[in-house]
Amino acid sequence: MPDISHTLIARSDQLNAGDLAAPRVVTVRGVRVTNDEQPVSVDIGPDLQPWKPCKGMRRLLAQTWGTDTDAWPGHRVELYCDASVTWAGAAVGGIRVSAISGIERATAYTMRTSKKGTQRYQIQPLEKGSPPLSRAEALERFTTYADERGVTVEQVDAFLSTHGTALADLGPDDLRRLAGDLDAVKAHAAAPA
Numbered sequence: 001m002p003d004i005s006h007t008l009i010a011r012s013d014q015l016n017a018g019d020l021a022a023p024r025v026v027t028v029r030g031v032r033v034t035n036d037e038q039p040v041s042v043d044i045g046p047d048l049q050p051w052k053p054c055k056g057m058r059r060l061l062a063q064t065w066g067t068d069t070d071a072w073p074g075h076r077v078e079l080y081c082d083a084s085v086t087w088a089g090a091a092v093g094g095i096r097v098s099a100i101s102g103i104e105r106a107t108a109y110t111m112r113t114s115k116k117g118t119q120r121y122q123i124q125p126l127e128k129g130s131p132p133l134s135r136a137e138a139l140e141r142f143t144t145y146a147d148e149r150g151v152t153v154e155q156v157d158a159f160l161s162t163h164g165t166a167l168a169d170l171g172p173d174d175l176r177r178l179a180g181d182l183d184a185v186k187a188h189a190a191a192p193a
Helices: 055-065 136-147 153-163 172-179 182-190
Strands: 023-027 029-034 040-043 076-082 095-099 107-112 120-124
Touching: 055 095, 055 107, 076 120, 095 172, 136 172, 136 182, 153 182, 172 182
Parallel strands: 095 120
Antiparallel strands: 023 076, 029 040, 076 095, 107 120
């Protein structure tokens, strides 16, 4: 059955509550901290825009993983759309955490929602994932995997050149996708010149 999730995502520079048709477990790949209005940008994968957590969720992350964001990659969170979140008095929805790695058992987290109000969230534990691979590690794994399947680096570069790119230009996510398409590389190599 075809999945339409990708058609629901808003055009934006960040993950929006409306982008979460269902709760989604994501792995932190990196964090960028700025002095902008939304100072924390969490990279959660190639198929999602960065998550820019609100102050209450940043406090939860800091409480759980510490304030040094270099320690965050590899941790996982389950994000969901909380339709009850308000802004300027109107219910607009917001992204909340329902589960997080770094805790051993379910815990209650109380978040300030306004000057006078708080909301209590039940947070479940998740296992920590693996930190994202560096480009060098991903390339090493890819070339080993391709070699085990009888595909040479030269064949991969010849295939990629027909698409206007080269192996040296690909990042870890591109290499993972290409590993799943080695049959196309083999077919290209076997085709008469």
